[in-house]
Amino acid sequence: MTQISAPSATPLAALGWSETFEAQLTPEETALAPMRIATVHRSRVTALSPSGAIKLNLFAHASTTDFAVGDWVLVDPETNTITRRLERSSLLRRRTEGTRAPQLIAANIDTLFIVTSCNADFNPARLERYLALANEAGTTPVIVLTKADMAEDTAGYQTRAAALQRGLAVLTLNAKDIDSAAALAPWCAPGQTVALVGSSGVGKSTLLNTLAAKDDATAQPTSGIREDDAKGRHTTTSRSLHAIKGGGLAIDTPGMRSLHVSDVGAGLDKLFSEIAELAPECRFRDCTHAHEPGCAIQAAVAAGVLDPDRLERWRKLDTENRDNTPVAVGARGNKTIKKPRQKR
Numbered sequence: 001m002t003q004i005s006a007p008s009a010t011p012l013a014a015l016g017w018s019e020t021f022e023a024q025l026t027p028e029e030t031a032l033a034p035m036r037i038a039t040v041h042r043s044r045v046t047a048l049s050p051s052g053a054i055k056l057n058l059f060a061h062a063s064t065t066d067f068a069v070g071d072w073v074l075v076d077p078e079t080n081t082i083t084r085r086l087e088r089s090s091l092l093r094r095r096t097e098g099t100r101a102p103q104l105i106a107a108n109i110d111t112l113f114i115v116t117s118c119n120a121d122f123n124p125a126r127l128e129r130y131l132a133l134a135n136e137a138g139t140t141p142v143i144v145l146t147k148a149d150m151a152e153d154t155a156g157y158q159t160r161a162a163a164l165q166r167g168l169a170v171l172t173l174n175a176k177d178i179d180s181a182a183a184l185a186p187w188c189a190p191g192q193t194v195a196l197v198g199s200s201g202v203g204k205s206t207l208l209n210t211l212a213a214k215d216d217a218t219a220q221p222t223s224g225i226r227e228d229d230a231k232g233r234h235t236t237t238s239r240s241l242h243a244i245k246g247g248g249l250a251i252d253t254p255g256m257r258s259l260h261v262s263d264v265g266a267g268l269d270k271l272f273s274e275i276a277e278l279a280p281e282c283r284f285r286d287c288t289h290a291h292e293p294g295c296a297i298q299a300a301v302a303a304g305v306l307d308p309d310r311l312e313r314w315r316k317l318d319t320e321n322r323d324n325t326p327v328a329v330g331a332r333g334n335k336t337i338k339k340p341r342q343k344r
């Protein structure tokens with residue numbers, strides 16, 4: 001059977017639609033149109049649909065903060081109103097100071113490109129925060145080291161990044177060069193969604209522009225919506241979903257100044273697996289790995305197999321996570337948030 005479609009139509013699969021989402025549809029919902037949220041603003045959301053970008057209306061009592069870029073929603077094609085959001089396969093979120101609810105960064109992400117440069121921006125402690133976030137969200141992290149063309153010791157950065165987590169993929173490249181950025185292709189296959197995070201100025205937008213460059217007639221148009229500042233400079237002011245070369249999708253995020261962790265226990269265990277695996281060998285079950293006799297982790301430091309700086313960074317993140325994570329209290333396990341500690 002031949003399917004008749006408009007020449008520029010994008011199949012749903014090219015927007016990242018998969019069996020995971022298809023399986024959530026009820027028989028009553030077959031007349032609704034699945035669409036993918038492309039931008040979320042204070043009072044409006046836009047989506048990518050097989051026929052292009054579209055502005056959507058929210059259902060009653062819904063708030064735009066309920067939606068994340070990358071979400072799949074069902075839309076009434078008559079009114080362009082969202083009827084419901086589908087369950088997410090992954091969700092990246094972060095805690096912001098002074099707010100209770102975590103801020104949603106992006107949903108249904110397959111890979112998180114954690115972008116940093118081969119220069120003073122490279123900071124293991126900050127990269128570890130992003131890694132904990134990615135692990136917890138259920139996405140695969142990849143460290144992308146940009147500005148390799150301006151650095152002398154790229155191999156040193158590569159080695160230090162690879163040591164941050166077992167089995168971690170690390171790429172060293174020049175974000176301005178198409179051939180160099182082609183190293184990202186394995187994660188950008190049709191229907192795959194990547195998100196880019198990292199400090200301002202590390203090259204996220206540059207990378208995205210390079211990835212979005214059309215190579216031939218089959219390339220998807222870039223449908224993301226970007227905002228320019230008053231000077232006409234192209235800066236990332238909000239998150240947005242873009243179709244990229246090779247058929248994948250990318251979500252750009254503005255540089256994050258602070259990145260606090262909460263609710264990332266499993267993410268930390270994966271990040272610091274060498275520590276998590278040793279802990280059961282400590283003499284005391286509740287060992288803090290600081291001063292106790294028979295501590296397997298202190299023994300590893302003494303033996304030179306565990307970097308003491310790494311242990312210190314684990315301690316700081318683990319403490320912050322415990323301080324910020326809601327604890328279940330009361331008969332019904334109602335969640336309450338302990339007041340975060342005063343910032344030092």
Ligand SMILES: Nc1nc2c(ncn2[C@@H]2O[C@H](COP(=O)(O)OP(=O)(O)OP(=O)(O)O)[C@@H](O)[C@H]2O)c(=O)[nH]1
Binds near residue numbers: 202236253
């Ligand atoms: N030589 C070189 N320059 C780069 C590379 N990556 C980025 N740049 C330059 O670094 C500057 C900042 O890059 P952007 O892409 O704007 O950085 P960003 O991460 O998107 O920053 P925000 O939008 O503020 O979050 C630009 O002038 C880029 O041309 C690289 O790999 N090599």
Ligand SMILES: [Zn+2]
Binds near residue numbers: 292294297
């Ligand atoms: Zn111990």
